[in-house]
Amino acid sequence: MSFKLPKPAGGFFRLLLQNGSSGFETMFDAYYFCLMVGLDARAVGAEDEVGEEFVRDYVQSFQPYSDLIAGLLIDAELDRARIDPSDRSSVEKKIVELLDPNSATKLSAAGHVLLNRYAVGGFSELRDDFASAPQSLEDFLITYHRRWGTTAMS
Amino acid sequence: MDNISSEISAAIDEALAASNGASVAFKARFRQLIVNAIVGNLVDSDVMDVLSLAPTDYPEGS
Amino acid sequence: MDVRILGWRYQNIRGMRDVTIDLGDQPPRWTLIQMPNGTGKTTTLTLMRVALSDEELSVQNIRSFRPDDQTDAGEFQLRLSVDGERCWLFVKFDYDTGTLRRFTSRAATDAGGLEAGRRLKGNLQDLLTPAFTRLFIFDGELAKSIRDVGKDEASRAIHTLYRLDRVDRLRGAVQRVLQSEQEAKAKTERGLGNLTGRYKTAESTLEELKQRKTDVHNLIEATKDVVAKLQTQKNERISMDGDARRRLVDATQAKAEVDVKIVGLNKDLLSISRNPSALADRIRTRLTALGSRLHQLKLPKTTSAEFFRELALAKDCICGRPIGDTEREVITSRASEYLAENEMGVINAMKNALRNSAADPVQFDEKLESLVRTMRDRREINQLLDKIAAEREEAGDAELEHLREELRTREGDLRAYQEEFRRLTTSSRVEQDQFGFDWKQNIPLCEAELEEKARQYNAALRTMRLHDQSQFVANLLRDIEERASTKLRDRVQIATNVKLESLIPGEHIRVARIGKALELASDQRKSKESVSEGQGLAVAYAFLASLFQDAPYRLPFVVDSPAVSLDTRVRREVADLIPGLFEQVIFFVISSEREGFADSFYGRAGARFITMESTANGVTSITEGIEAFKAFHSEEDQTLEGVTR
Numbered sequence: 001m002s003f004k005l006p007k008p009a010g011g012f013f014r015l016l017l018q019n020g021s022s023g024f025e026t027m028f029d030a031y032y033f034c035l036m037v038g039l040d041a042r043a044v045g046a047e048d049e050v051g052e053e054f055v056r057d058y059v060q061s062f063q064p065y066s067d068l069i070a071g072l073l074i075d076a077e078l079d080r081a082r083i084d085p086s087d088r089s090s091v092e093k094k095i096v097e098l099l100d101p102n103s104a105t106k107l108s109a110a111g112h113v114l115l116n117r118y119a120v121g122g123f124s125e126l127r128d129d130f131a132s133a134p135q136s137l138e139d140f141l142i143t144y145h146r147r148w149g150t151t152a153m154s
Numbered sequence: 155m156d157n158i159s160s161e162i163s164a165a166i167d168e169a170l171a172a173s174n175g176a177s178v179a180f181k182a183r184f185r186q187l188i189v190n191a192i193v194g195n196l197v198d199s200d201v202m203d204v205l206s207l208a209p210t211d212y213p214e215g216s
Numbered sequence: 217m218d219v220r221i222l223g224w225r226y227q228n229i230r231g232m233r234d235v236t237i238d239l240g241d242q243p244p245r246w247t248l249i250q251m252p253n254g255t256g257k258t259t260t261l262t263l264m265r266v267a268l269s270d271e272e273l274s275v276q277n278i279r280s281f282r283p284d285d286q287t288d289a290g291e292f293q294l295r296l297s298v299d300g301e302r303c304w305l306f307v308k309f310d311y312d313t314g315t316l317r318r319f320t321s322r323a324a325t326d327a328g329g330l331e332a333g334r335r336l337k338g339n340l341q342d343l344l345t346p347a348f349t350r351l352f353i354f355d356g357e358l359a360k361s362i363r364d365v366g367k368d369e370a371s372r373a374i375h376t377l378y379r380l381d382r383v384d385r386l387r388g389a390v391q392r393v394l395q396s397e398q399e400a401k402a403k404t405e406r407g408l409g410n411l412t413g414r415y416k417t418a419e420s421t422l423e424e425l426k427q428r429k430t431d432v433h434n435l436i437e438a439t440k441d442v443v444a445k446l447q448t449q450k451n452e453r454i455s456m457d458g459d460a461r462r463r464l465v466d467a468t469q470a471k472a473e474v475d476v477k478i479v480g481l482n483k484d485l486l487s488i489s490r491n492p493s494a495l496a497d498r499i500r501t502r503l504t505a506l507g508s509r510l511h512q513l514k515l516p517k518t519t520s521a522e523f524f525r526e527l528a529l530a531k532d533c534i535c536g537r538p539i540g541d542t543e544r545e546v547i548t549s550r551a552s553e554y555l556a557e558n559e560m561g562v563i564n565a566m567k568n569a570l571r572n573s574a575a576d577p578v579q580f581d582e583k584l585e586s587l588v589r590t591m592r593d594r595r596e597i598n599q600l601l602d603k604i605a606a607e608r609e610e611a612g613d614a615e616l617e618h619l620r621e622e623l624r625t626r627e628g629d630l631r632a633y634q635e636e637f638r639r640l641t642t643s644s645r646v647e648q649d650q651f652g653f654d655w656k657q658n659i660p661l662c663e664a665e666l667e668e669k670a671r672q673y674n675a676a677l678r679t680m681r682l683h684d685q686s687q688f689v690a691n692l693l694r695d696i697e698e699r700a701s702t703k704l705r706d707r708v709q710i711a712t713n714v715k716l717e718s719l720i721p722g723e724h725i726r727v728a729r730i731g732k733a734l735e736l737a738s739d740q741r742k743s744k745e746s747v748s749e750g751q752g753l754a755v756a757y758a759f760l761a762s763l764f765q766d767a768p769y770r771l772p773f774v775v776d777s778p779a780v781s782l783d784t785r786v787r788r789e790v791a792d793l794i795p796g797l798f799e800q801v802i803f804f805v806i807s808s809e810r811e812g813f814a815d816s817f818y819g820r821a822g823a824r825f826i827t828m829e830s831t832a833n834g835v836t837s838i839t840e841g842i843e844a845f846k847a848f849h850s851e852e853d854q855t856l857e858g859v860t861r
Contacts, residue, residue, distance in 0.1 A: 157768075158379075159378050159700075159704070159766070159768065161378070161700050161703035161704045161707065162378065162380070162383075162696075162700045162704075164699075164700075164703060165695075165696045165697075165699035165700035165703060166696055166700075168699055169692055169695040169696045169699060170692070172695070173688070173692055173695075175688075176688075184689070184692070187386070188383060188386070188693075188696070191382045191383060191385070191386040192379045192382050192383065193339065193379075194338065194339055194342075194382070196386070198389075201386070201389050201390060201393070202393075204689070205390070205393065205682065205685045205686055205689055206681075206682075206685065207685075208684070208685035208686075208688045208689050209684070209685070209688060210680070210681045210684035210685050210688070211684060212677055212680040212681045212684065213677070214677075215673065215674040215677040215678070
């Protein structure tokens, strides 16, 4: 199972990825921020924007949240397909498609493909929040969190 | 029989003298190759070994 | 290699029940065996050839050796010594099936036990082909075929005896290499120039990149030094004023603290953000909704895939209806639509995780606010630092302004160099891909490219080299074969003609050329198309003698009726000539050859005379000794003698 960073994300996050002490701790951080936006927007991005695998399974810092991420994927997919929430068999079928209890990430191969597409979609969205590529982690965090409507940013 | 007729030996000498560019090492190895062929003391890889010593316009490569 | 015939033995071969000719361990140089026509001369020579080479015999031929209907097996033994070692060759005949089998007994192997097949020492084994064996187990037929242009006898004999056939084989092997390289070369030649160019380009690019890496590294170090120096200089400049100095120190301290604080807050926020339900309310809400929806749908259901599979195996449904094959199929396929045990586990884990993902949104917001504030503080401190510097500047310190400018520039340079260094040196494939580096900008990629180009280039080069080399060697071998062949033929030709001068002085018959056949010429006629049988025989003897004269093999010479068609004078010449040229000669003669031929051996010490005849009741008798030999008289031979004279 593999996680793939959206192709343009590397360039956009370059300074944050290269700066050891004051930047992202792993590439997965960059991936995750894109992914969350994409899942939230129910937007799968273009297939040809999916990049190369940068890690096979969850890195240690994200391992505790693997079930929640699986849940968010299910939630986004149900919504994207407009599956009637009371249609039990369709819901069940969709879940079966996306999960693989035998995989280290608990997601099926199809689930991973979708996850990476959501990361691409998320990146497209969040890039528009920034006038230019973020120069520092603090700049990034503050701008990023604005879109989630935290009260701090009013 | 471990020697070859004088005619054949002379033929080898003449042919080598008339050739161009062969190294001393090649000449000695080549002569032995023929002797081995005649007395039946040859294996396939011997041929390639000697071929690789023959002269050529192309360099060794890196 | 020295081969002698020590004797032979016939068992149940035609008229010979059990006849042994024993020439002893040191066989005489000349053996004359008087054997009337019809007693088995031809058979004996044939058998000798069959034993020595792997000449085939037809079923008819074999059966023709059968003495009578009661006998179903026969045997011929040929006893040899090869370089002093005893080697006996056996040919056993089965007259019923008309087949033969060969065996060998060598003194050296296995205390002389029988080995299956014809097993001669090393080189002898493949030298003695049927064609070659006829050169020294010899009858009048050879004399004719040696001069027959249609056949290849003469020059092939030379070729074989001196083993040029093996040089031929070597040349064949080289030719095959040349052929395959020829094909490869055609393909390679076009691309070679290109490959060389690309290799050299990659090589020089790598050089440049490596050089650049060193340069950039040095630049980084140098720039760091410069930046440090400039900062020190700037601060010194500012701190010249005691009060300003104090303010500078405080501000610098405050800046350090605020930087640390920001790093800490970043780390915390990053850590908290990783929990999706902490990232935003919206997310948490969605997760919770999903959880309760699943609960509402009673997913995972108590009815699971396992239930359906078990049902499929049962005879009756729980509802009481029987389950047939169609129903079974439907049930099994539906099972795959339902969550299996394990998947239920995942869903449950998710629900648990949700329940336990209590994140404190308040804490998160607080940290974020703190970050914003701290960034504001940092801006203020930077402004303060700038102000301090500006004050100095206003006081007319152009130098300070210059330093600040310089510092800004240098810091920018440093960042650029560090980025360039990263670009040059990263070997992370993800980075290379993400930032779009290729081998012209990145050292690890360039090294890989160079290796690949080198590999291709060397492969191409190898082809070109091998082609040249095999061409060279093939030509050399052809040259050698031609020269050697010519020299050998010349020698044999000259030696033959020398002998012919004494054998046939009057006619000056000479070998003009040894092409495929012995081509003759004479003074009287330009090309001698037809010579008499006697002359032809003389030529054959002269040739064979010259051929074997200096050969690396010493072989026994066995001749059937050596002199029958020669006139007396030539007989004497032949009788004088041949024996001197072979270490061992065995003549099979008929009584009419005694005069002029056999009689010239009577005086030689060490000549042996054997007379074989078949008596009235079909038994063959052997008599030793010169007296019996001289006295022997045969009816058939007399008649023959009348005809040929």
